[in-house]
Amino acid sequence: MLTLAFKPYDLRLKHVFRISRGSRSNAPLMLTRLSFEGIHGYGEASMPVLYGESLATATAFLNQVDLSGFADPFDTERILQYIDSLAPGNTAVKASLDIALHDLIGKLLQLPVHRYFGLPAAQPYTSMTIGVDTPDEMAKKALKYNEFRYLKIKLGTADDRAMITAIRSVTQQPFFIDANQGWKNKEEALELIHWLKAQGTVFIEQPMPREDITGNAWLTERSPLPTVGDEAVQRLADISRASSTYHGINIKLMKCTGIREGFKMAVTAKALGMKVMLGCMTETSCAISAAAQLAGLADWVDLDGHLDTVNNPYTGIGLSEGQLVPTGEPGIGITPGPAEIF
Ligand code: MG
Numbered sequence: 069m070l071t072l073a074f075k076p077y078d079l080r081l082k083h084v085f086r087i088s089r090g091s092r093s094n095a096p097l098m099l100t101r102l103s104f105e106g107i108h109g110y111g112e113a114s115m116p117v118l119y120g121e122s123l124a125t126a127t128a129f130l131n132q133v134d135l136s137g138f139a140d141p142f143d144t145e146r147i148l149q150y151i152d153s154l155a156p157g158n159t160a161v162k163a164s165l166d167i168a169l170h171d172l173i174g175k176l177l178q179l180p181v182h183r184y185f186g187l188p189a190a191q192p193y194t195s196m197t198i199g200v201d202t203p204d205e206m207a208k209k210a211l212k213y214n215e216f217r218y219l220k221i222k223l224g225t226a227d228d229r230a231m232i233t234a235i236r237s238v239t240q241q242p243f244f245i246d247a248n249q250g251w252k253n254k255e256e257a258l259e260l261i262h263w264l265k266a267q268g269t270v271f272i273e274q275p276m277p278r279e280d281i282t283g284n285a286w287l288t289e290r291s292p293l294p295t296v297g298d299e300a301v302q303r304l305a306d307i308s309r310a311s312s313t314y315h316g317i318n319i320k321l322m323k324c325t326g327i328r329e330g331f332k333m334a335v336t337a338k339a340l341g342m343k344v345m346l347g348c349m350t351e352t353s354c355a356i357s358a359a360a361q362l363a364g365l366a367d368w369v370d371l372d373g374h375l376d377t378v379n380n381p382y383t384g385i386g387l388s389e390g391q392l393v394p395t396g397e398p399g400i401g402i403t404p405g406p407a408e409i410f
Contacts, residue, residue: 070135072165073101073410076123079114079352082376086200086222090117095350098126098161099381101410102168104141109172110382110402111358113164114322114349114373118299126161129154133165141173148328159302159325166326167358167400174399180361181400185331187364191391195220195244195370203227203234210235216390218242218270220370224250228260232267244370246273249299254283258290265292271343271368273318274298285313296345304333307340316343316367321359322351334365348373353384357400360385360392381405
């Protein structure tokens with residue numbers, strides 16, 4: 069029998085984190101656990117306000133889940149279809165169950181989840197994110213993050229050029245740029261992208277508001293750098309429309325209901341000739357170690373959501389000179405820390 073346990077957890081950040089739409093210093097999480105024949109699989113939901121989930125919605129959703137009709141955890145596709153059918157939205161809490169289920173079946177098979185999906189062990193270079201701040205503070209952060217191969221810079225403000233100039237004065241690390249829908253004028257955005265290219269930028273994430281399909285498509289047609297849809301691309305069904313609007317997609321487990329749909333999205337995007345980025349929210353090593361299982365399909369990896377937290381309850385994926393180093397253990401490869409969670 070598959071049994072479910074869950075518990076809220078307050079993940080705290082070392083620093084206040086700001087983007088063009090708001091700021092936060094903690095992340096309310098729902099930790100989940102699925103057990104079968106004495107083996108535990110661990111999952112996690114991290115719920116940014118933008119996507120409308122909260123501890124209350126996650127609790128209500130999990131209270132509806134009844135897995136008594138499923139005798140076999142390897143009935144994975146049907147279990148996840150059942151979970152998805154319980155209510156629309158709720159993608160992060162659905163992801164927590166998908167992650168726990170894949171952790172469980174990886175442990176039952178004694179395989180890391182990436183091997184179950186036919187993917188090699190990957191040790192991707194992750195970018196490290198610098199949130200919106202004064203140009204001076206952002207440059208200080210850049211110096212602190214000198215072990216990373218790439219810096220992901222949050223823009224979409226009136227100060228974008230000053231921020232980049234300040235950071236570029238202290239480091240030569242290439243930039244991933246995330247405007248978080250902050251650019252409203254397409255001609256100005258295009259001019260800025262040309263300038264950002266000259267400053268050593270690899271790609272541009274969510275340049276304009278997600279509703280502005282024609283503006284983003286106009287920009288993508290002319291942009292000298294690849295564009296990546298993030299807020300505009302949540303699930304598998306969004307990709308076909310996004311293929312004419314962006315060069316690539318940012319896959320996050322919390323948006324797309326988990327590893328299984330994330331795998332399908334990466335394969336679909338590649339089939340459409342699109343680039344694949346793996347991203348995250350503020351998360352523990354649980355969801356980050358889960359997302360990293362798909363790194364073999366990614367062109368760019370931004371899995372840094374666990375790095376500046378102070379009370380990560382799991383040990384999992386490691387970091388060495390900017391490279392993520394999975395443990396190689398079965399499932400998603402994490403161990404609960406000394407503090408008892410469940
Ligand atoms: Mg983004």
